[in-house]
Amino acid sequence: DIVMTQSPLSLPVTPGESASISCRSSQSLLHSDGNNHLDWYLQKSGQSPHLLIYVGSNRASGVPDRFSGSGSGTDFTLKITRVEAEDVGVYYCMQTLQTPYTFGQGTKLEI
Amino acid sequence: QVQLVESGGGVVQPGRSLRLSCAASGFIFSTYGMHWVRQAPGKGLQWVAAISYDGSKTYFADSVKGLLSISRDNSKDTVYLELNSLRVDDTAVFYCARGRAPAGYLGLDVWGQGTTVTVSS
Numbered sequence: 001d002i003v004m005t006q007s008p009l010s011l012p013v014t015p016g017e018s019a020s021i022s023c024r025s026s027q028s029l030l031h032s033d034g035n036n037h038l039d040w041y042l043q044k045s046g047q048s049p050h051l052l053i054y055v056g057s058n059r060a061s062g063v064p065d066r067f068s069g070s071g072s073g074t075d076f077t078l079k080i081t082r083v084e085a086e087d088v089g090v091y092y093c094m095q096t097l098q099t100p101y102t103f104g105q106g107t108k109l110e111i
Numbered sequence: 112q113v114q115l116v117e118s119g120g121g122v123v124q125p126g127r128s129l130r131l132s133c134a135a136s137g138f139i140f141s142t143y144g145m146h147w148v149r150q151a152p153g154k155g156l157q158w159v160a161a162i163s164y165d166g167s168k169t170y171f172a173d174s175v176k177g178l179l180s181i182s183r184d185n186s187k188d189t190v191y192l193e194l195n196s197l198r199v200d201d202t203a204v205f206y207c208a209r210g211r212a213p214a215g216y217l218g219l220d221v222w223g224q225g226t227t228v229t230v231s232s
Contacts (some may be wrong), residue, residue, distance in 0.1 A: 001173060006191030029142070039218050048206055048225055049156060061220070075128070092156055094215060099170040101146075101158040 002026050002095050006104035013083045013109060021107045023093035029056075030073050037097040040069055040078045043106075044089040052091075053078065085111055108110045113137035115207050120226030123197055131192040131226055133207030138221075141165070141185035144210035146219055147192045149203040157203075160192060161210060162164050197230045204228075 003026040013019045029036045036056035043049040051060040053069035066081045080087055088111055093104040097107065119131040146161040160181040161170045169181050183190040190207060204227050208219035216229070 037216075041219070043156070048222040049219075050222060051218040051220045054220070055216065058217075062220055090155075092157065094156075094219075099161065100172040101161075103156045103158060106155045 002029075002102050004093055004095055004102050004104040006091075006093060006107050009105060009107055011107055011109050013111060015083055015085060015111060017083055018036055019079045019080045019083050019087075019109060020084050021091050021093075021109075023071075023078070025055050025074045025076075028073045030077075031095045031097060031100065036072050036076070037095060038069070038071070038076050039094045039096060040067075041087050041092045041094065042087075043092065047089075049092065055096075059105055080109075082110075083111070113209075115209065115221055115223035116205075117205065117223040117226035120205065120228045122229045122231060125198055125230055127197055128193065128195045129197065131205055131228070133190045133192070133223055134207070135188045135190070135193075138209070140188040142213045145181075145183060145190040148206045148208060150206070150225075151200070151203045155196075159205075162185055162190060164213075165212070165217075177218060192215065194228065197228075199230050202228060202230050206210055208218045229230045 007022045029038050030084045040053040041049040057069045068079050090106040090108050092106050114136045117133045132143045147159050158170050162181045180193045204225040206225045207223045209221040
């Protein structure tokens, strides 16, 4: 199975500042189709997860452009610019290159 | 309105079985792959299973192979997850999520509210 490792596991931020979360995979997520098969999800307290970024850098519908995904191969980053209070929650990366899909441990963003 | 609604969770004794359901609405269910993801209390997300749009292909996490099965009834817009030989550490919230679209993979873009399975004697 592909192992996903996120860092940091806890990320205190000040509103208005930027925040970055790293996600590394145990093998390359670059598919022969040219895409990196890596998603980002946010789970707010008491809620279901929701999709932020798919296939490496594509923002899901309705996701503010403050959120961006980058990276290739085994190293990926989720960047949040101008962090707002509503961004608090646990962020997960998930590889979709091959089954079983696997999540990172999660990064808790705190204001 | 695109929606997924899970049901079937509850308290069950170790060793017993349980079938979870996820009813879809607001989209053409028969054209999407579907997934189940679980979350143990206080823990992270774990992908457990998926099924192709037509039910011809199924996929499982290694840790649950042989212990659960996934199926779908496109005439009822519903996907199922059958949990067998349940153990105490299977206690979790189970989410269903919409997967691969006709246009290709666009993320797990719709999630249900989750259904809680508690395994306890």
